[in-house]
Structure formats: structure tokens, C-alpha cells
Amino acid sequence: MPKKPTGPVPLQVRLPEALRAKLAEMAKASGRSLNSEIVWALVQHAGNEWIEANVLDMPVDILQHVLTKLQEENKRLKEERGE
Secondary structure (H helix, E strand, C coil): CCCCCCCCCCCCCCCCHHHHHHHHHHHHHHCCCHHHHHHHHHHHHHCHHHHHHHHHHCCHHHHHHHHHHHHHHHHHHHHHHCC
């Protein structure tokens, strides 16, 4: 059985310049580094099941963003129910 990584692992990725520019724009708008924006996008793509299984290994800024999104969703659901 493979060992579970205990921290960030360096990864070199080649991106089209237009995609890198878009990610940089998104990172600036969200107040994250380009690296954190890419990690955030990949975490979102992996889905909630993966997030729940790996929450303790996530960078703090990603956890803060996940928490904010959950709080926003909770507020929206309460408003829908009239609470």
C-alpha cells in the first residue's frame, strides 16, 4: 500500500500561457497565490469526498476558503427555508 504524503509535493506543470494568465487573474481576484489558486481548482475538481478524506493535509488558505464556501451555502439554505 502506498504511503500517504505528509505535506506538499513539488510538481512541475506546463500550461498554455493563456491558461496561466487566467489562473493568475483568478488568484489575484481571490487574494491567493497562483500556486494556491491551482491547488484550489484541483481540490474543487476532486470533489467533497476527497476533501473530507484529506482535509488534514490541505494548506490553511485552502481550508479557509472551503470553510467560507460552506458558510455561504449554509446561509443560502437558511434563507431559502426562511430561517
